[in-house]
Amino acid sequence: MNRRRPTLLAALTLTATAALTLSACGNDDDSPAKGEDKIAGADTGDKASAPPSPSSSSAAAADRPEVELPPDLQLTFEGAKTGDPVKDAVLADNAERMRAVDAAIAGTDPDAEALGFYNTGKALEAAVSWVGQFEKANATVTGQVRYFDRKVELRDKTSAVLTFCADESKGFSKDKKTGKVAKTPVTKNSYVQYNTSLDKNAEGVWQTSQIISTRGAAQCQPQ
Structure with missing residues (x-):
């Protein structure tokens, strides 16, 4: 049996601070079963220096893992095309990053390959810590x-x-054993603003290196 994922989670969780968490779907409490409100501490510390700019051939050669989600979880990403190929690449890799976290939580990425592929630095520590809390x-x-x-x-x-x-108003946590969904009422805290930093690695992948969020942010509320 491949033990890579538990090893990854165990090793990196030890290096993450206790405050590192990631936002979950549509919940306002302090445990994964009831939902996590915010990301704390993911924006601290020194930022790693950016790697040398990769060639176009190395970017094309990046062997991106396939990220699959369970049929009862749907993520939608608006505004994927800006007309700028570099910005579009950033948006695409960030979308896969968000999907990778949920795939690790849901168990559709049992080796957590995508989690390490699209995250680095403090963002990786935060992601691993949050997945571990769900587990x-x-x-x-x-x-x-x-x-x-x-x-x-x-x-x-x-x-x-x-x-x-x-917009996490229709996203919830679910107990794996009972299948019970922890539905919560829609409030201003169902809407979250994310601020992320991304660095392009030697393979041409835009990895998320730091991430913070503001739950209930005014600029994300429905009009």
């Missing part, structure tokens, strides 16, 4: 989450900032 609670995710108002700012050839909103 401990024997919980998963279900429902629908919509990502919108996605805006990319290119810092240079190998670094970018991406902000976006999440």
Whole structure:
């Protein structure tokens, strides 16, 4: 049996601080079974220096893992095409990053390959910590989450900032054993703003290196 995923989770969780968490779907409490409100601490520390700019051939050769989600979980990403191929690449890899976290939680990526592929640095520590909390609670995710108002700012050839909103009003946690869905009422906290930093690695993959969120952000509320 392949033990790669438990080893990855165990090793990196030990290096993550206790405050590192990731936002879950549509919940407002402090445990994965009931939902996690915010990301804390993922924006601290020194940012790793960006790698040398890869050639176009190395970018094309990046062997991206296939990310699959369970049939009861649907993620929608708006505004995938900007007309700028570099910005579009940032948006595409960030979308796969968000999908990778949920795939690790849901168990559709049993080796957590995509989790390590699309995350690095503190964002990876945060992702691994959050997946580990779901495992401990024997919980998963279900429902629908919509990502919108996605805006990319290119810092240079190998670094970018991406902000976006999440509508988690139809996304929930679910008990793996009983199948019970922890549905919560829709409030302002069902909407989250994310602020992320991404670095392009030697294979041409835009990895998320840092991530913070603001639950209940005014700019993400429905009009």
